[in-house]
Amino acid sequence: MSDAILRLRDAAFQYDGAEDRAVDGVSLDVAPGEFLAILGRNGSGKSTLARMLNALLIPTSGAVEVGGIAVSEENAYAVREICGMVFQNPDNQIVATVVEEDCAFGLENRGVPPEEIRRRVDEALTEVGMRERALASPSMLSGGQKQRIAIAGVLAMRPKVIAFDESTAMLDPVGRRDVFELARRINREEGVTVVWITHFMEEAVRADRVIVMDRGRIELEGTPREVFSNVQEVLALGLDVPEMMKLARDLRAAGLDVPMDTLTVEEMAEELCKCGA
Amino acid sequence: MRSVIEVRHLTHVYMPDSPFEARALDDVSLTVNEGEFVGLIGHTGSGKSTLVSHLNALEKSEPGTVFVRGIDLGAKETKLSDVRREVGLVFQYPEYQLFEETVERDIAFGPANLKLDEEEIRRRVRAAMELVGLDESLREASPFNLSGGQKRRVAIAGVLAMNPSILILDEPAAGLDPAGRRGMLELIRGIHESGVTVVMVSHSMDDVGKYCDRLYVLSHGKIALSGAPAEVFVHGEELRGMGLDVPECAKLAAALRARGFDVPGGAYSRADVAAAILKRFGKGGDAE
Numbered sequence: 047m048s049d050a051i052l053r054l055r056d057a058a059f060q061y062d063g064a065e066d067r068a069v070d071g072v073s074l075d076v077a078p079g080e081f082l083a084i085l086g087r088n089g090s091g092k093s094t095l096a097r098m099l100n101a102l103l104i105p106t107s108g109a110v111e112v113g114g115i116a117v118s119e120e121n122a123y124a125v126r127e128i129c130g131m132v133f134q135n136p137d138n139q140i141v142a143t144v145v146e147e148d149c150a151f152g153l154e155n156r157g158v159p160p161e162e163i164r165r166r167v168d169e170a171l172t173e174v175g176m177r178e179r180a181l182a183s184p185s186m187l188s189g190g191q192k193q194r195i196a197i198a199g200v201l202a203m204r205p206k207v208i209a210f211d212e213s214t215a216m217l218d219p220v221g222r223r224d225v226f227e228l229a230r231r232i233n234r235e236e237g238v239t240v241v242w243i244t245h246f247m248e249e250a251v252r253a254d255r256v257i258v259m260d261r262g263r264i265e266l267e268g269t270p271r272e273v274f275s276n277v278q279e280v281l282a283l284g285l286d287v288p289e290m291m292k293l294a295r296d297l298r299a300a301g302l303d304v305p306m307d308t309l310t311v312e313e314m315a316e317e318l319c320k321c322g323a
Numbered sequence: 324m325r326s327v328i329e330v331r332h333l334t335h336v337y338m339p340d341s342p343f344e345a346r347a348l349d350d351v352s353l354t355v356n357e358g359e360f361v362g363l364i365g366h367t368g369s370g371k372s373t374l375v376s377h378l379n380a381l382e383k384s385e386p387g388t389v390f391v392r393g394i395d396l397g398a399k400e401t402k403l404s405d406v407r408r409e410v411g412l413v414f415q416y417p418e419y420q421l422f423e424e425t426v427e428r429d430i431a432f433g434p435a436n437l438k439l440d441e442e443e444i445r446r447r448v449r450a451a452m453e454l455v456g457l458d459e460s461l462r463e464a465s466p467f468n469l470s471g472g473q474k475r476r477v478a479i480a481g482v483l484a485m486n487p488s489i490l491i492l493d494e495p496a497a498g499l500d501p502a503g504r505r506g507m508l509e510l511i512r513g514i515h516e517s518g519v520t521v522v523m524v525s526h527s528m529d530d531v532g533k534y535c536d537r538l539y540v541l542s543h544g545k546i547a548l549s550g551a552p553a554e555v556f557v558h559g560e561e562l563r564g565m566g567l568d569v570p571e572c573a574k575l576a577a578a579l580r581a582r583g584f585d586v587p588g589g590a591y592s593r594a595d596v597a598a599a600i601l602k603r604f605g606k607g608g609d610a611e
Contacts, residue, residue, distance in 0.1 A: 086500075087500045087501075087502055087503075088470065088471060088472065088499070088500045088503060089470065134498075186343075188367050188368065189367065190367075212498075215497070215498045216497065216498060217367075218366050218367040218526045218566070219366070219526055219566060219567060219568050220366055220367070220566035221367065245499075245500045245501055245504075247501075284500060284501065284502035284503075285500075285501050285502070286501040288571070289529070289570070289571035289572060289593065290571060290575070292593060293572065293575070293593055293596065293597060296593065296594075296597045297597060297600060297601065300597070300601050300606050301606055302600070302601060302604055302606055311571060311574045311575045311578055312578070314575055314578075315575060315578040315579055315582060318579065318584070318600060319582055321604065
């Protein structure tokens with residue numbers, strides 16, 4: 047893939063004083079407009095990998111290129127122009143006491159003219175559905191709303207890639223769905239490449255491609271259907287498989303011929319009807 | 324069955340008579356019986372956390388009454404320290420509350436405040452560590468060098484070292500990876516099996532369906548649904564309307580019923596749904 051927007055070649059990162067490398071030789075290409083989910087147990091290296099995409103961490107060996115720019119200390123700002131990041135804890139990402147000021151923070155730091163800031167902040171807040179809360183205090187918002195503000199702040203910078211590091215982990219089911227759907231829409235409609243780190247399998251099944259990391263390496267890679275078909279392997283890597291796949295396995299074991307890679311409730315209902323209902 | 328928690332007509336209004344007035348609890352009544360594992364479900368802002376604070380007398384109940392083992396938490400003569408010895412409360416992300424230099428000292432903090440003798444404190448720390456599955460060898464470790472899941476176990480051990488007869492946990496599995504989540508829930512199941520009454524606040528229908536005897540669903544400060552998981556999960560549409568979900572297999576059961584399959588209304592576990600499907604196809608065998 048020559049036109050990859052993210053290109054990792056044997057990329058590795060070792061924290062100071064750590065015995066092992068947190069990311070241990072990862073090679074990966076991500077195409078523009080792709081929605082890539084990264085799964086893996088705690089400590090598998092997912093967050094470290096994401097932080098290299100944003101130049102918060104500089105690879106200790108190998109190469110990471112973001113939009114054709116090598117991730118290095120010198121290129122950090124240029125890299126962040128291309129790849130924005132949304133973190134896990136909504137409370138740790140809000141810096142201002144008014145929603146629209148928070149959203150404008152990055153633009154102001156970059157010296158964007160005030161009228162341009164106004165335009166971009168309004169657009170970004172509209173995009174995330176928070177325009178009417180522009181003058182609210184973030185402290186009065188729910189966790190999901192705070193994450194949408196954080197996303198607006200990133201969108202206002204017009205990145206080509208956004209890395210979400212477990213951005214739904216601390217949200218309730220409604221907040222989680224809102225934030226995930228927002229990321230999907232930004233991906234589908236704006237063409238922003240999304241790297242989506244998560245522990246929720248029901249989010250991963252809706253990605254274009256899934257990689258599973260363990261001990262700093264990529265252990266499984268493919269479409270959600272391909273990856274989750276390896277039920278035993280996925281479980282052994284500390285993850286879960288979608289409930290319908292487990293059910294499919296149980297039904298097959300009892301002699302009912304449903305496809306092993308049945309992912310969703312709708313698919314399962316269809317398959318069972320085909321079985322002769 | 325003897326009740327250990329009785330909440331009667333509890334209402335709680337935050338910032339009354341101000342523009343921010345918010346009715347967090349609105350005439351809530353519920354009962355928790357001795358030895359039960361009760362799930363408390365609701366979306367953000369439904370009043371779960373306020374309710375839980377009442378059960379440990381962190382909030383005052385007015386109007387309404389809360390009884391813990393027959394003690395009226397609103398009565399003047401009630402010593403709140405007695406109540407808090409009965410009810411252990413584990414907050415969300417309790418690992419943020421660790422502060423001591425070693426795991427042992429952090430867990431011992433509560434018992435030490437009870438002025439117990441050294442030997443008893445050591446015994447309780449050991450027992451609590453064993454119950455949460457922390458290895459002895461970690462006693463002298465700094466809690467801050469542990470993994471997220473282990474830190475959370477230390478925090479829970481600190482609450483268990485007070486020997487509560489009732490344990491309340493607010494989203495104990497939040498933010499953990501799937502294996503950590505399973506481990507944490509199995510741990511709580513073990514604590515419950517050791518004889519402790521458990522109330523668990525959760526967003527996850529799969530988790531409460533799997534572990535709880537009985538559920539209360541809060542919505543806008545009111546109890547919207549209650550009963551055994553099967554009784555609650557048949558209300559799929561209502562739950563979705565409250566910003567909640569039902570377990571995947573309950574959704575499948577509903578989808579199959581809509582297509583004319585004979586799946587019992589209460590089926591929500593994978594084993595039950597699989598058994599119903601296999602019966603329909605004349606395969607009668609065991610699913611698990």
